[in-house]
Amino acid sequence: NAGVTQTPKFRILKIGQSMTLQCTQDMNHNYMYWYRQDPGMGLKLIYYSVGAGITDKGEVPNGYNVSRSTTEDFPLRLELAAPSQTSVYFCASRTLNTGELFFGEGSRLTVL
């Protein structure tokens, strides 16, 4: 049982480039989330989804976009990368009935 899988684990981007962080879960969870974690700042919610076809903004959505075409996949798109988007990104999922989040191992992104 793989749980939540994120790719890539590491990526370096140049300012202005675009990329997509992939997230897949095999637990049939309805809820999926994207967080970013900066040193000393805790986890900040970027976007979330309560089911296929439904997404909404979190605390820090600017510069990002998401889609949820299937229950399993929740990709995060970065358009026109900026140095402020240098961070570690975590995807997470949960069922409808519990608050327990299952996290992926993270994607470390550096924008130079």
Next chain:
Amino acid sequence: EDQVTQSPEALRLQEGESSSLNCSYTVSGLRGLFWYRQDPGKGPEFLFTLYSAGEEKEKERLKATLTKKESFLHITAPKPEDSATYLCAVPRTQGGSEKLVFGKGTKLTVNP
């Protein structure tokens, strides 16, 4: 605004030296408090959920307790493998959906 504050930011213990981590929260109508453990380079891993004041939960050397304003994570006779960052989180309802708000974490180091 709902807030989650963890203290201390960092804690160094000798192996076998018991201590406690604190998580205080300001949220109306608490619907659970969650503790997670995060190892370096990994995603957070769920430890406990507490729902009501007076509730306690234990796992190996860890015991989590909850009052009306704060939660404690007690670590009894810690070992070096308990070294990690410990995060607490509370759910907040926004836009009809429930999301977890995380504290910044306490980085625990246990020296042999």
